[in-house]
Amino acid sequence: MTTAAVIVAAGRGQRAGAGPPKQWRPLAGRPVLAHALDAFRAAGIGHILLVLHPDDSDRAAALGSGFETVPGGVSRDSSVRNALEALAGSGVTRVLIHDGARPLASPALIARVLAALDSATGAAPALPVTEALWRGRGGQVRRGIDRADLYRAQTPQGFVFEAILKAHRAHPGGAADDVEVARAAGLDVAIVEGEEDNIKLTWPADFARATRLLRQTDRGGGDRMDVRTGSGFDVHRFTKGAGVVLCGVEIAHDRALAGHSDADVAIHALCDAIYGALGEGDIGVHFPPSDPQWKGAASRVFLAHACARAAERGFRLGNLDVTLICERPKIGPHAGAMRAGLAAITGLEEGRINVKATTSEGLGFAGRGEGIAAMAAATLVAA
Ligand code: MG
Numbered sequence: 220m221t222t223a224a225v226i227v228a229a230g231r232g233q234r235a236g237a238g239p240p241k242q243w244r245p246l247a248g249r250p251v252l253a254h255a256l257d258a259f260r261a262a263g264i265g266h267i268l269l270v271l272h273p274d275d276s277d278r279a280a281a282l283g284s285g286f287e288t289v290p291g292g293v294s295r296d297s298s299v300r301n302a303l304e305a306l307a308g309s310g311v312t313r314v315l316i317h318d319g320a321r322p323l324a325s326p327a328l329i330a331r332v333l334a335a336l337d338s339a340t341g342a343a344p345a346l347p348v349t350e351a352l353w354r355g356r357g358g359q360v361r362r363g364i365d366r367a368d369l370y371r372a373q374t375p376q377g378f379v380f381e382a383i384l385k386a387h388r389a390h391p392g393g394a395a396d397d398v399e400v401a402r403a404a405g406l407d408v409a410i411v412e413g414e415e416d417n418i419k420l421t422w423p424a425d426f427a428r429a430t431r432l433l434r435q436t437d438r439g440g441g442d443r444m445d446v447r448t449g450s451g452f453d454v455h456r457f458t459k460g461a462g463v464v465l466c467g468v469e470i471a472h473d474r475a476l477a478g479h480s481d482a483d484v485a486i487h488a489l490c491d492a493i494y495g496a497l498g499e500g501d502i503g504v505h506f507p508p509s510d511p512q513w514k515g516a517a518s519r520v521f522l523a524h525a526c527a528r529a530a531e532r533g534f535r536l537g538n539l540d541v542t543l544i545c546e547r548p549k550i551g552p553h554a555g556a557m558r559a560g561l562a563a564i565t566g567l568e569e570g571r572i573n574v575k576a577t578t579s580e581g582l583g584f585a586g587r588g589e590g591i592a593a594m595a596a597a598t599l600v601a602a
Contacts, residue, residue, distance in 0.1 A: 222333065223266040223311045224259045224375065225302040228252050228319030229291020231272065241420050242319040243278050247433045251420060253282055254322030254433070260285070262329035264315065268305065270298045296394045300387045307384060314383060316397045317375035320420045323432055324375060331411045332377040341378045341401045341408035345370035346415065372396060373413040382406055434601060445601035446537070449495030451488035456590035463591070465543060465550070466557035466574055467519050467564060472548045476591060479508045483518035485541050485574075485593040489561070490518075492539070492597035493525040497532055519564045526565050529599055536567050537598035543576040544585045544592040550576035 228242040238244060242252045252269070259267055267286040271279055279288055289305045291298040299316055306314065313336050317324065328344055335342030348371060352364040376397045383397060386404035394400045398408050416432050418425060434445070460475020466485045476482035490502045499505070505528075506513050506521055529536060539561065543550050550557075557574040561567070579585040585592055 220313055221266070221311050222264055222313045222315065223268060223306055223309075223380075224264045224315045224317060225268045225270060225299060225306075226252070226255055226259070226317050226319050227270045227291075227295060227298050227302075228255075228275075229270050229272040229298045230295070230320070239278075240272070240275070243275065244420075244426065246322055246420075246426060247430055250278070250281065251322045251429075252319045255317060255319050255324070256282060256286065258322075258324045258326060258329065259315070259317070262326040262333075264329070266311065268302045269319070270302050294392060296387065296390065296392055296397075296400060299397060299400075303380075303384045303387055306380065311380045313377060314380045315375040315377045316383075318419055321374055321417055322420070322429060323414075323416045323418060324373075325414060325417070328411075328414050328417060329375060332375055335409045335411050336377045336379065339409040340382050340406045341376070341398065342411050343376035343396075343398050343408055344373040344411045344413035344417065346373070346413040347371075370410060371413070372398060373417050373419075376401075376408075378406070445534075447496040447534070447599045449492040449497070449597050449599070451491030451493075451495060451501075451595040451597075452592070453484045453487040453491065454584075454590055454592045455482045455484045455487075456584075457588065463548065464518070465553070465591070466541065467517075467522075467560040468553050468556045470548050470553055480506075480513050480516040480521070481518050484591050485543055485557070485595070486518040486522050488593040488595035489539055489541055489597065490521045490525045492595040493522075493529055493536075493599070496597050496599045497528060497534070499528065519560075522561075522564050533601055534599035536565060536571070537600045538571040538573070539565065539567065539595065539597050540573040541575070541593060541595040543574070544579055544594070545576065545590075546578050546581070546586060546588055550574070 231240050243250050246254060269286050269288050270291045271288050272291050289302045292301050332342050348366040348369040352366050354361045383401060386400050386406060390400045390403055401408050420429060455476040455478050457474040458477040462469055462471045463476050464481045464483045487502055494501055502521055554574045558569045558572045561572050562569045584590055
């Protein structure tokens, strides 16, 4: 058995809103069509034909390689027929025909369709209609419809190649899908269990749903589990004074830390970790030391800003971890208050915040008591 997949992606459908055709819109960072291609590759189908609109040849280059292309026709069924004619004589014995706007077909679904073709001329996934159906007009229900034997059709629809080629050649055109073409030619088509997640992107809201579904699953695409980490490091020197502010907590000490703001070295490192995870530079980019409005500022303002930026970018904090490096003051007695303070600023539960400290064994600037250093790590998770 030699199987080919035909992915129909020549449509110009505009119901999904303004912008490029829906099969070329980004979904979790890649074109919709790239996800559809992934599904067939993951199912082990090596021979893939994309039916494309002539205007989209540049876009196809962005999909990489490992597929052939065929120009689309004026209608869906003429597009499919172009692909089938291109496969004629190639030795293909079975063909799967799929909508390019269905990015979430699973390898298991594709395998079910192929398995059904072992004993049928045609096989297609579908789901039974579970909600009541009405006919209506002018906003008024006219009458209910018996849903007992109604199904919602999906793709990929699979066929014995020579049978569906012959059926398409004989069809007058205007079919909604290839099962309709097959039935018009008298072919039997087995119903295979479909998948609720195998949605056809039609309306703008479908894209948000598909993005959520992609993130919930482990199917293809690097953005499906979008977890980012960042690190931060900062140093402030000691100067004359009577206390320091670390993680937003005031600690009595025989010196103070020098800095433009309150010199909270720990919060500065945490901010840099969050900005780092976002790919947004560091604290100096967002709060330039040259700007007088931040003179003496409480650094909690900076941390609140970093958290707000993460939220605006669609991320929530997964955890924060900060290490203070100094001989004195002793951090341990204040670590609990620091965690609580950071939780209050960030909105993160205390169990996801860690504050720890180390000395540098008397070595270097920290060991000589010339200043305090802080290292931090932050994890952001796509919300
Ligand atoms: Mg600093």
